[in-house]
Amino acid sequence: MTDQAQEGTARSGPREPDQAQVRKAVAASAMGNCIEWFDFGVLGFMVATMGAQFFPAENSFFVWEGKEAVLAMLAVTFLVRPLGAAVFGPLGDKLGRQKILALTIIIMSGSTFLIGLLPSHGTIGALAPILLVSLRLIQGFSAGGEYGGAATFIAEYAPDKKRGFLGSWLEFGTLTGFLLGAGSVTVLTISLGEHAMESWGWRIPFLLAGPLGMVGLYLRTKLEDTPIFQEIEAKHEVDKAPFKDLMTNHWQGILHLIGIVVLLNVADWVLLGYIETYLKDTLKLTGDFPLLVVVLVIxxxxxxxxxxxxxxxxxGRKPLLMVSCAGFILLPIPMFSLMGQDNPVTLVIGLTVIGLLLVPLLATIPAVLPAMFPTQVRYGAFSIGYNTSTMLFAGTAPLIISQLVKSTGDPMVPAYYLVGAGLIAAVPILLLPETAGMSLRNVVRSTQAPLPATALGR
Incomplete structure (x- = not known):
């Protein structure tokens, strides 16, 4: 082998980033998730306020009004997430993870910021909810390329034996974002009062997304792309048609992923996106207690x-996933029964158990899902599968559950919904191979069928 060939091999061989680079990659990735869930936290804790501002009872333009209209808006905007995943995911596999993640964080934070500037229905009539839904659609479209890319970015930067530890920081960002969103609403409501909050204070949390997005953009633009993606670039193995490849050769893996994250999405949205509304509307709790108890659990x-x-x-990841799945099959009904006993202590116990059952899912999924696909299609396959499941089961959960509770009068509907999600996810979780400690480079070598020369651009 010539010196030039040896040098080329060295450049294209495995390159482990130093700890400082890994920490920056984790922070940059988690920041986008933080912003996304900051927005959800704000909306989730201001459902009544946003309903009054944009979907008042006198508005006949939309089918729903008030709180139900806001929940319907959340469900509708999730429809565009798979579309965003189908656009941004394959672009991330073709152009690189870092470039696309910088773009998604600009769009996400910018659309959330602009919501804080919107005139209300009382000012411009039916145009106000139309503008709100439009910005939410833009935010949902960009979010379709965010989570899959962020998890891929961390996983491809992380050392093999620390992928679970480092990946869990991504969902720490989720909880932090939701806590910041919910916490800002709580603090503003207590300090400003409900009248000022409904008049102008509701804008402040959305405007905070602007500076948060600038911080995230700064972090992401200061990083190189992942070492694993740089390797396939150096070897000219980047797939020139990743969307076609993943839909042709990896659709079974995508379906497997959808089944696994059904439980994650439902549990996420029952606990984080709906529970505050449930505590107030179904359990009839008043004052700041519903806000404070959810913050405590988070x-x-x-x-x-x-x-x-x-x-x-x-x-390993699989034992934790199985424990969480079994818990969601067995415990939601007794826990929601405790929550409905009109006792603050039993309420906190029931909600805490549901939150702790969700933790193993949140902590392991960012390490599990990237290992299901080879590097050439990892971003796209992850994003499309995850966001298809999110569209079907996450964004719709608050609306469906609230409608079922209203029509049946049964406060246990959220528990039944969680049990159903656990039963659905049980089979794909059982079929999941253990990936702890496995190199993501080995996914390329062992599970990917050889790509045609034209696809690789050779």
């Missing part, structure tokens, strides 16, 4: 999620 989840992620590197 703080507890944040305290344990990183240790659980680290544990998955030691004992």
């Amino acid at each position: 703080l507890g989840m944040m305290a344990v999620i990183i240790p659980v992620g680290k544990l998955s590197d030691r004992i």
